[in-house]
Amino acid sequence: MGKEIFFNGHEISKHEQMGITQGEVEKAKQYEIHDAEFDKIKEQIDWNVLNQLFVEIAQKSGISPKDLNLLGADKILNCQLFETGWSGDKEIIGRYSATGNYLAVNSNQIKKSAKEKGVDTKLMILDTVFHELCHSISHHTHVINRNYSEEFFTGKNEITYTGAYRSSKDINKIKFSQVTDRKSESHNDALDEAITEKMATQIFHEYARKVNLTDKKTMDDYQEKFLGDENREYNQLVKFIEKLCQIVSERTGVDKEVVWNGFVRGSFYKSTLGDPEIKQWFAETFSPTFLTELGHAKKAEDLFALVKKYESVHI
Numbered sequence: 681m682g683k684e685i686f687f688n689g690h691e692i693s694k695h696e697q698m699g700i701t702q703g704e705v706e707k708a709k710q711y712e713i714h715d716a717e718f719d720k721i722k723e724q725i726d727w728n729v730l731n732q733l734f735v736e737i738a739q740k741s742g743i744s745p746k747d748l749n750l751l752g753a754d755k756i757l758n759c760q761l762f763e764t765g766w767s768g769d770k771e772i773i774g775r776y777s778a779t780g781n782y783l784a785v786n787s788n789q790i791k792k793s794a795k796e797k798g799v800d801t802k803l804m805i806l807d808t809v810f811h812e813l814c815h816s817i818s819h820h821t822h823v824i825n826r827n828y829s830e831e832f833f834t835g836k837n838e839i840t841y842t843g844a845y846r847s848s849k850d851i852n853k854i855k856f857s858q859v860t861d862r863k864s865e866s867h868n869d870a871l872d873e874a875i876t877e878k879m880a881t882q883i884f885h886e887y888a889r890k891v892n893l894t895d896k897k898t899m900d901d902y903q904e905k906f907l908g909d910e911n912r913e914y915n916q917l918v919k920f921i922e923k924l925c926q927i928v929s930e931r932t933g934v935d936k937e938v939v940w941n942g943f944v945r946g947s948f949y950k951s952t953l954g955d956p957e958i959k960q961w962f963a964e965t966f967s968p969t970f971l972t973e974l975g976h977a978k979k980a981e982d983l984f985a986l987v988k989k990y991e992s993v994h995i
C-alpha cells in the first residue's frame with residue numbers, strides 16, 4: 681500500500697511533505713507555550729513501548745505496520761490552541777494537523793481542565809498526546825481536497841482554500857490566535873472521533889500498565905472522574921461505537937472484536953465507511969441510509985438522535 685496523500689488533486693512526495701511540515705511547525709511555534717513540566721513529560725515518553733502498542737493494533741486489524749505514520753517527540757508541540765465554533769472561539773486541549781503532520785497540545789488548557797476535574801495533569805497530558813497520535817497514525821489515507829496557494833507548499837504563507845475533507849482528521853476551524861475565514865466541509869467527524877478515542881483509551885491504559893506510569897489510586901481517579909464521566913462527549917462517542925460493534929456483531933454473527941478491528945482498518949485504509957466489509961455489515965444490520973446518516977453526524981448528540989430514529993430496528 682503506497683502513500684495516498686493528495687493536495688490539490690496531486691499526490692505529494694515525501695520531500696514536499698517535509699517542507700510543508702517544516703513551514704507549519706514554524707508557524708505554530710509562534711504560539712508556543714514554554715512549560716518545563718510539559719517538556720519533562722514529553723521527554724519521558726517511552727517511544728519503544730508506545731510504538732509497539734501501535735504495531736500491535738495494526739497487526740490485529742490487518743494493517744501493515746509499515747503503513748503506520750509514527751511521529752516522535754520532535755513533532756509534538758505545546759501551543760495555545762483555539763477552535764472557532766458556532767458559539768465563538770474556544771480554547772482547546774489538542775489537535776493533529778493532517779496537512780502539517782505534526783500535533784500540538786495546549787498544556788495551559790489541560791492544566792485548567794485537570795484542575796476542574798480533580799485529576800492528575802500528567803495523565804491528562806499523555807492521554808491528550810495519545811489521542812492526537814491515534815489521529816496521526818493513518819496520515820497516509822488523507823485526501824485533502826483543498827486549493828492551496830503555491831506559497832503554502834514552500835511554507836511562506838497562510839493557506840487559502842475551499843473544498844471538502846475526506847475525513848475530519850484535519851480540523852479546518854482551528855486557528856492559533858487570529859481569526860481566519862476558512863470554509864470547508866468534513867465527513868465522519870463523530871464516527872472518526874469515536875474510533876480515535878476508543879483506540880487512544882486502549883493505548884493509554886496499556887502504556888500506563890507497561891511503564892508503570894502511576895499508582896493505582898491516581899489512575900482509578902482518572903478513570904472515574906474523567907474517562908468514566910458520562911457527561912464528557914468523547915466518552916459518549918466511545919459508548920456509541922461499542923454499542924454499534926455489539927449490534928453489528930449480534931446481527932452478523934461476527935465476533936465483536938473482529939467488528940472493532942474492522943472499524944480500525946476502515947478508518948486507516950479507506951474512508952471509514954467505505955471499507956467493503958463494513959458496508960456489508962451495515963447493509964445486513966441496518967440499511968444503507970443509516971450509513972450515510974452516520975457519516976453526517978458531527979457530535980455525540982447527532983449519533984444518539986440517529987439511535988433514537990432507528991430504535992424500531994433494534995439499536
Ligand SMILES: [Zn+2]
Nearest residue numbers: 811815873876
Ligand atoms: Zn480527535
